[in-house]
Amino acid sequence: MPAVPVRADGDGRARVSLAELIALRARVGRVRPQPLNSRALAAGQRSSRLYGRGMDYAESRVYQPGDDVRRLDWRLTARSGELHTKLFQEEREGRLLVLLDTHASMRFGTRVRFKSVQAARAAAIAGWYAVRAGERVGAMAFGSCRQLLKPQGGPRGAVALCGALSEWDGAARAVEAAEPLSEALARGGRLHGANRVLLISDGMSCDDAARGRLRELTRHASVAVLVVADALELALPPPGRYPLEHAGRRREVSLLGMRQRTEFQRALGAGQARLGALAQGLGLRWRSIDTVADPLEAITALLGARQAR
Incomplete structure (x- = not known):
């Protein structure tokens, strides 16, 4: 196992825990990934194995x-x-690029952990899964933090991803910047070499132009979408008074009547509903998880073998 820089670790609830991300390797190790051949891109869908004598x-x-x-x-x-x-030299291993949403809306959660922490856990699982299957893994953060981790292979690549996820979680908290999903997808589309893309987001940055950008991205790579949502975004909250905290300020939201609860849930869950509908409309692989779920099943379903279209 490569050395990991020593830094203050998060609690795994409101802050990403680097130790937890690395420990997820053991969870993924119990899953048997689909063997992957080295890939030569053909519209992001076909794979080929090229080898023989005389190659470097x-x-x-x-x-x-x-x-x-x-x-x-x-x-x-x-x-x-x-x-x-x-x-x-002629062989090209598969390359997975994780597009990670770091907007302020991700730093929210009412059950177990923030969406941002759950997203990082899912990204780490994807990284460990990919390198076990012989792929390289890289990542691009968009939103409050806009950073790039170039694809790397083997355990070193997965550890590098875990380290980046931890660093980006801290960096995103220092900036409140918005980036429409369409712009993030355009940036991701300019990164050549990835033949698989996993978008992890709560959908709050999803804009009208994202449809065209996603469709364009599918011409060069196989795209999957993981929507991360809080329980309050997925179902009507029970009647009651809910204390909410943002930027150090605590407020109480009264949700007693059916209309109040319905409007609150619809507004809060608009992003995940919009992104899920977009992915489904484009025929992409997609899953939705809350902040309590184990991301492993969703990630293996999204990154598992799929017959070329």
Whole structure:
């Protein structure tokens, strides 16, 4: 396991916990990922395996079921005690790009944890899952924090992702900036090399132009969407008075009548409803989870094998 920088860790509820993100590796380790061939992009949908004699050696990675045993890297296998496969210059491993929403609306939660923390947990699981399947993983933060982590392979790539998620969580709290989803997708679309994209958001930044940007992105990559929502955004709240805190100020919202509760839920859940409808309308893989759920099942469903269209 690569060394991880020492920093103040979050509580896993209102702040992302780096230790928890790294520990999720064990959870993903119990799941058997679909073996992935090295990919040569063809409209983001087809994959091919290119190898033979006379090609330049590029690097080695952990052996994946289905790899040609004639290409085992015996020296690295002997040093590490774990089977490794040689990759050559012509081969292109799959690359997963996680687009992570860091808007202020993500820093909200009434059950267990904030949406921002749940989003980071889902992104980390996606990273561990991808590298186990032989892919490289990178990430782009949009919204309050706008940073890029270039794709890396193996455990080092997943650890780098976890570190970035922790850092971005802290950086996003210092800035209250809005970025329409369409602009974030345009930035993501300019990042060449990723043949799979996972968008994680609560949908509050979803604008009308996002439909065209998402459709354009699907021409170059396979796109999946994970909508993260709070319980209050998914169902009518029970009658009562609800204390809410924002920017250090506490207020009480009275939700006693049916009309009040309905309007509150509709306004609060507008983002996740809009993004979910958009993903479904475009025929994308998508799932919705709340802040209590285990993201593992949703991530494996989104990133699992799918027959090319």
